Amino acid sequence: MRDGFDRASTNRIAAQAGVSIGSLYQYFPSKEALVMAVAERHNRDLMNIVRRALAEVAAAPVRTGVRTLVAAAITAHAHDPALHRVLSEQTPRTGPLAGLEPFNREAHALLRAYLEDHRDELRATDLDLAAFVCMTSIEALTHTAVLYRPDVLEGPAREPLADEATQLVLGYLLPS
Amino acid sequence: MRDGFDRASTNRIAAQAGVSIGSLYQYFPSKEALVMAVAERHNRDLMNIVRRALAEVAAAPVRTGVRTLVAAAITAHAHDPALHRVLSEQTPRTGPLAGLEPFNREAHALLRAYLEDHRDELRATDLDLAAFVCMTSIEALTHTAVLYRPDVLEGPAREPLADEATQLVLGYLLPS
Amino acid sequence: MRDGFDRASTNRIAAQAGVSIGSLYQYFPSKEALVMAVAERHNRDLMNIVRRALAEVAAAPVRTGVRTLVAAAITAHAHDPALHRVLSEQTPRTGPLAGLEPFNREAHALLRAYLEDHRDELRATDLDLAAFVCMTSIEALTHTAVLYRPDVLEGPAREPLADEATQLVLGYLLPS
Amino acid sequence: MRDGFDRASTNRIAAQAGVSIGSLYQYFPSKEALVMAVAERHNRDLMNIVRRALAEVAAAPVRTGVRTLVAAAITAHAHDPALHRVLSEQTPRTGPLAGLEPFNREAHALLRAYLEDHRDELRATDLDLAAFVCMTSIEALTHTAVLYRPDVLEGPAREPLADEATQLVLGYLLPS
DNA sequence: AATGAATGAGGATTCATTCAT
């Protein structure tokens, strides 16, 4: 129970950030607000990566586009993994901080839009469900890799994971 | 920060369990040990479900076996979802409590063994990686469903999720 | 701003009382509740003195009874003057702690009842108002004496104050 | 504990006053000094009312003069009752702020002087004590009325209080 | 063995005060 954000008392956070608690509370009305702000900033960063990738891929066929999206997901998770770990492990998903899942909601909506634009290439019919499955799978694979196999996210070892994830999603989306 | 296990003070836990904190500390040397024990018990339950499913499926071909395994995963996650949620959200994965991932390790090993037994039906060659991909995907889909769409886990609505997960894994494992 | 109860931090109170703050919070849910409890106890003590005096005097004529009541008021204020001082100076009369004035309300009611029982001895007609005037005057004289002239409350010096207060009230209540 | 001046942080006071705390501290060396200044200003206002009334009444006999003095006391207490309330409730009478009672001291001195000038009309001999009794009683009656019965201080309802207070004091001062 | 009162370190938050701009 004494790790991550729990281990992060406001006083410690302030000290680490090189400011006094007083100053911290000048900018954030409560610890919750502070955590929220950090998490939102992180999510904004991630969403930027995802959005850029989807824009870049918009006109590309699913067969090649997915590869790029998977790469973007890996890049996103590789961005400040320590923070990502702490946030994903310690941020309550119930209570006032649950407001963080909007991130996933937007990503889901964007992906579904992409799939709808490429509906004729796909096997699936329920694109909402399909987007959910793809999002969740890619997210889980890259996320788990970040947490337990940081090695696969840098250097050449990064390829196998990307390959498998792409394989997985394409096998699911495309008609056999 | 004030939810789940954080909100569960030892005194509250003891009261809820109908024993005195004194007694609690007679059995568990610390709060961490207590949480650990609860988590391990929960994981043992889950592993029993998974083990049984894999045993049942051992001789079945992948094409039909996966379906059963997915069903087992859903059943496992549907077992005490409240506890599952709390544990997955609040249990630190770093620090002394990280000892929980052995669970995943065993499940991973069992699945890999199954895949190896059915190697000739499969496309993939790196079965270790393949097991990781399958485990992670199924886990994520059922887990996310438990957390955010408890509805899809009961009643007929349960089928679509199982269908999609099966699709996903088979499309990945089998040669096209 | 740094005196009396303000100067009394919960930790200091606990230390002074020879218990740990933990223990304090086992009995009182908040600082407010603690202050409230102390104040109520004090008021109960005071009311006992007042009640006893009024009972004792019930059958006595106003001319002699008032003298006894004044003495009781002095006795009441002389009971733990330090606490009385702190409470009267620091207890907010607005907010949740305002609940303390019921004390005065009861004293007022008792006095009015006494006056009504002796209506024929009195000049005044509005006995409610008369009770208010007597209560307030006696209270103020003894209270102020406690705060600024603790000397007049002990020893022979105590008499002049009692004499004057009695004089004041009798001159007001009795027909000239 | 969170009311009145306690709830008035220096920053809040400064904001309300439309200046920066910096400026506040240019004029007042500490919060205490600031509160002191406000209280002194208020007391000066009150003393002006009292002084004027005593001057006006100097030549008048006690029998009619007291009535005017009581009216002045009521007027004084009715002047900014909100501020009066806060000051009387929150200003410590011990410690560095105790300097406020000089106000009462002056009023007491003035009243005693008046009584001495009219010594032959009076019953009492210890005029110092008599002044104390009158001051305290009138103050208490008007003060309590301000705090708990603001209604009696405006409109025709104001008369009963003034009548009773006058009665009380005259009955005490004059020979029966 | 069971109890639960007692402990006190630690955490979130406020606010009087300072000082660089």
Added chain:
DNA sequence: CATGAATGAATCCTCATTCAT
């Protein structure tokens, strides 16, 4: 002079843990 961001001591309160009964 005026400003207001920065400071950090001090406050109220929680909770894991101990120990006398």
